[in-house]
Amino acid sequence: MSSPSFNIWQDVTRMLQYDFMRQAFMIGGMLSLVAGFIGYFVVLRHQAFAGESLSDVAFTGAIGGAALGINPLLTLLVTTIAVALGMGGLGERLRGRDVAIGTMLAWVLGLGALFLHIYSARGSGSGTGFSGVSILFGNILGIPAAQTATIVWVSVLTLAILAVVARPLLFASLDPAVAAVRGVPVRALGLLFMVLLALTVSEATLAVGALLVFALVLLPAATAQQLTMRPYRALLLGAGIALACMWLGLTLGFYSGLPTSVCVSGLACLGYAAALLWRRYAGGVVKSASM
Amino acid sequence: MLMADVIAPSWDLLADLQLLFALHFMRNAYLAGTLVAIAAGLMGYFMVLRAESFAGHSLANVGFAGAAGAALVGLPALAGLFTAGILAALGIHLLGRSRQRNDVAVGAVFTAALALGYLFIHLATSEYAANIYNTLFGNIVGISDGDVTVIAWTCLLIVAALAVLGRPLLFASLDPDVAAARGVPVRWLALAYLILLALLVAVAVQIVGVLLIFALLVTPAAIGQQLSARPAVALALAVALALIFVWLGLAVAYFTPYPAGFYITTLAFATYAAVRVSRLLPQRIRALAAWRGAA
Numbered sequence: 001m002s003s004p005s006f007n008i009w010q011d012v013t014r015m016l017q018y019d020f021m022r023q024a025f026m027i028g029g030m031l032s033l034v035a036g037f038i039g040y041f042v043v044l045r046h047q048a049f050a051g052e053s054l055s056d057v058a059f060t061g062a063i064g065g066a067a068l069g070i071n072p073l074l075t076l077l078v079t080t081i082a083v084a085l086g087m088g089g090l091g092e093r094l095r096g097r098d099v100a101i102g103t104m105l106a107w108v109l110g111l112g113a114l115f116l117h118i119y120s121a122r123g124s125g126s127g128t129g130f131s132g133v134s135i136l137f138g139n140i141l142g143i144p145a146a147q148t149a150t151i152v153w154v155s156v157l158t159l160a161i162l163a164v165v166a167r168p169l170l171f172a173s174l175d176p177a178v179a180a181v182r183g184v185p186v187r188a189l190g191l192l193f194m195v196l197l198a199l200t201v202s203e204a205t206l207a208v209g210a211l212l213v214f215a216l217v218l219l220p221a222a223t224a225q226q227l228t229m230r231p232y233r234a235l236l237l238g239a240g241i242a243l244a245c246m247w248l249g250l251t252l253g254f255y256s257g258l259p260t261s262v263c264v265s266g267l268a269c270l271g272y273a274a275a276l277l278w279r280r281y282a283g284g285v286v287k288s289a290s291m
Numbered sequence: 292m293l294m295a296d297v298i299a300p301s302w303d304l305l306a307d308l309q310l311l312f313a314l315h316f317m318r319n320a321y322l323a324g325t326l327v328a329i330a331a332g333l334m335g336y337f338m339v340l341r342a343e344s345f346a347g348h349s350l351a352n353v354g355f356a357g358a359a360g361a362a363l364v365g366l367p368a369l370a371g372l373f374t375a376g377i378l379a380a381l382g383i384h385l386l387g388r389s390r391q392r393n394d395v396a397v398g399a400v401f402t403a404a405l406a407l408g409y410l411f412i413h414l415a416t417s418e419y420a421a422n423i424y425n426t427l428f429g430n431i432v433g434i435s436d437g438d439v440t441v442i443a444w445t446c447l448l449i450v451a452a453l454a455v456l457g458r459p460l461l462f463a464s465l466d467p468d469v470a471a472a473r474g475v476p477v478r479w480l481a482l483a484y485l486i487l488l489a490l491l492v493a494v495a496v497q498i499v500g501v502l503l504i505f506a507l508l509v510t511p512a513a514i515g516q517q518l519s520a521r522p523a524v525a526l527a528l529a530v531a532l533a534l535i536f537v538w539l540g541l542a543v544a545y546f547t548p549y550p551a552g553f554y555i556t557t558l559a560f561a562t563y564a565a566v567r568v569s570r571l572l573p574q575r576i577r578a579l580a581a582w583r584g585a586a
Contacts, residue, residue, distance in 0.1 A: 048394035049345035052401065099513045102344035103563050106506035110556025113500070117550050212405055218398045259413055265406040272399050276386070 032246035036239030039221030055213035060112035067119040084198035215265030332530030335512035356408030376489030510559035
C-alpha cells in the first residue's frame with residue numbers, strides 16, 4: 001500500500017478516493033455502531049460466552065452455505081438465530097447456561113469441521129480453502145455490493161428494535177427478579193435479545209470475521225463500562241469507541257497493508273487495556289461496592 | 292485433509308479392528324486419543340463444575356496464536372502452544388478478579404490472542420497459511436512417536452496434579468466462600484487449574500484441533516453431571532464417555548471420508564441430547580399426570 005504523507009486531510013481524501021474504501025467506511029461504521037450498542041447489554045448480562053459462541057456458529061453457518069451451494073449470508077443468519085434461540089431456551093441460570101452453550105458450541109464446531117471438509121474437497125486442488133479463511137477472519141474490503149443493502153437493512157432493523165426495548169431490557173438485565181415482579185417479560189426479552197445478538201454477530205462476521213467479531217461486540221462496550229457507570233452514557237461511549245476502532249483500524253490497514261481485522265481488534269484490545277490501567281492507577285470512576 | 296481412498300469396512304469386527312490398527316499412524320492416534328480423553332474427562336468435570344467453559348474454549352483458541360507464532364520464528368508448534376496457553380491462563384487470572392467480571396476478562400484475552408494469531412499468519416509465509424486448518428481442526432494422521440511421548444508425560448502430570456489438588460479443588464469449586472474461610476487457597480487453586488487446562492489443551496490440539504478439544508472437555512462432563520450428583524461417579528462417567536467418543540469417532544472416521552472431529556462432537560452431542568430428553572420426559576409426564584389428577 002502507499003505510504004501516508006502525515007497531512008491528515010490529504011491522507012483521508014486520498015484513501016476515500018477508492019470505492020472499496022468508501023464502502024468499507026460506511027458498512028464498517030454501521031456495523032460498529034450496532035455492535036457497540038448490543039455489546040453494552042452483552043457485558044451487562046454476562047453473555048460474553050454466548051456472543052463468542054454465536055460467532056463460531058456463524059462460521060459453521062457460512063461455511064455450510066458455501067459447502068451446500070446456498071447463499072452464505074442466508075444460512076449464516078438462519079443458523080445463528082436458531083442456535084441463539086436454542087441457547088436462550090436451554091438455560092437461564094448462569095451455571096446451567098454455561099454448560100448449555102458449551103455443549104451446543106462443541107457440536108456446532110464439529111459440524112463446521114465437516115462442512116469445511118466437504119467444501120475444500122469439492123474445490124480440490126491447492127489453496128482452495130482460502131475463502132474459509134476469509135469467513136474466519138473477515139474481509140471488509142471485499143463485501144459484494146449485493147450484500148451491502150442486506151447489511152444496512154439488518155442494521156437498521158436491529159437498532160430500531162433495540163431502541164424500543166432498551167429501557168425494559170436494561171431493567172431486566174440489572175435486576176431480573178425485581179423486573180419480573182414489576183411485570184417486565186424478562187424471559188421473552190432475554191430471547192429477543194439473543195436474536196438481536198445473533199443478527200449483529202452474523203453481520204459482523206462479514207466485516208471482521210467469525211473469530212474477531214468479539215473485538216467489536218465485547219471490548220468497546222467493556223471499555224466504556226470501565227470509564228463510566230451511567231447506563232446511557234456508557235451505551236453511547238461504547239458505540240463511539242467501536243466506531244473509532246473501526247475507522248482507525250481501516251485507515252491503519254490501508255496504509256500499513258496489514259489485515260483490517262488485525263488492526264481493528266488490536267485497537268480494541270489496546271483501548272480496553274488503557275481503560276483498565278487508567279481506572280486502576282488514576283482512580284477513574286468511583287468503584288461500586290459489588291466490584 | 293483429504294484421504295485419497297477410503298477403506299471400506301468388512302463388518303467382521305475382528306478383521307476390521309486388525310485393519311484399523313494395521314497402520315502405525317492409527318496406533319499413534321489411538322494412543323494419543325486415549326491419553327487425552329482420560330485427562331479431558333477429569334479436567335472437564337471441574338471445568339463444568341466451576342462454570343469455566345468459556346475459559347476452556349478461549350484457552351483452546353489461544354493455542355492457535357501460539358502455534359502460528361512458533362511457526363513464524365521457527366520453533367516447534369508445541370513450544371508455542373505451551374507458552375501461549377500458560378500466558379493466557381495468567382492473563383485471565385489477573386484480569387478477572389471476581390466471577391462477575393470473569394467473562395469480559397476471558398473475552399479480552401481471547402480477542403488479543405486471535406488478533407495476534409492472525410497477524411503471525413499474515414507475516415509468515417503463505418505456504419504456512421494452508422496449515423491453519425490443521426491447527427484449527429486437528430490432523431490425526433500427523434501424530435509422530437515424539438508427540439505421543441509428550442502427550443503421555445503431560446497427561447501423567449495432569450492426572451498426578453489432580454490426584455493431589457482434587458479434593459481442595461472440588462471444595463473450592465463447589466463453595467468458594469466457605470472454602471476460603473476454611474483456609475483453602477482458592478485463588479491459587481484457580482490459577483493452578485487454569486494452567487493445567489492450558490497444558491492439556493496444548494497437547495490435545497494435535498489430535499482434535501483447537502476448535503474441537505472443547506467437545507471432549509465439556510460434553511462428557513456435562514453428561515456425567517446430568518446422570519449423577521456424586522463427584523466420584525460423575526468423574527468416572529465423564530472419563531468413560533470421553534474414551535468411548537474418541538474411540539468410536541476415530542474408528543468411524545477411518546472408514547469414512549469425513550473428519551474425526553465431526554464424528555466425535557456429533558456422538559457427544561447426540562448422547563447429551565438423549566440424556567437431557569430422557570431426564571426431562573419423566574418429569575413432564577409426572578407433572579402432566581398430577582395436573583390431570585388434580586383436574
